[in-house]
Amino acid sequence: VQLVESGGGLVQPGGSLRLSCAASGFTFSSYDMNWFRQAPGKRPEWVSAINNDGSATGYAETVKGRFTISRDNAKNTLYLQMNSPKPEDTALYVCARSLAPSSYDYWGQGTQDTVSS
Numbered sequence: 001v002q003l004v005e006s007g008g009g010l011v012q013p014g015g016s017l018r019l020s021c022a023a024s025g026f027t028f029s030s031y032d033m034n035w036f037r038q039a040p041g042k043r044p045e046w047v048s049a050i051n052n053d054g055s056a057t058g059y060a061e062t063v064k065g066r067f068t069i070s071r072d073n074a075k076n077t078l079y080l081q082m083n084s085p086k087p088e089d090t091a092l093y094v095c096a097r098s099l100a101p102s103s104y105d106y107w108g109q110g111t112q113d114t115v116s117s
Helices: none
Strands: 001-005 018-022 033-038 045-050 057-058 067-072 075-084 091-100 101-108 111-115
Touching: 001 091, 018 033, 018 091, 018 111, 033 075, 045 067, 045 075, 045 091, 057 067
Parallel strands: none
Antiparallel strands: 001 018, 018 075, 033 045, 033 091, 045 057, 067 075, 091 101, 091 111
16 A cells, blocks of 8 residues: 655645645555644644545535545545645645544655745
8 A cells, every 4th residue: 555645835825735645555446535734843633534435525624615625536546625725734744544434544654735925
């Protein structure tokens, strides 16, 4: 199993950024997927989740209405569209595979997103 994030970088407040997570080594369409983030000096925070076929999503209150999770099962790829980011969204963003509700078994290495003017 391998999860590889990409798309992070420097973005200005109010801009937009799309993160990707390329999955391999397992049947991607069979698993719910998640995004987490960890800011320097803070605990990891769950950001968003999507079920295996993309028909259901969930978001942390801190990003609801600004971020959109999606997936392309044909491309084995998970996405996180970040609109109107704020400086407090600066973090390492990591995708994770769900094993069971609130349980995760594989994690990527993460992609750094910095929101600054």
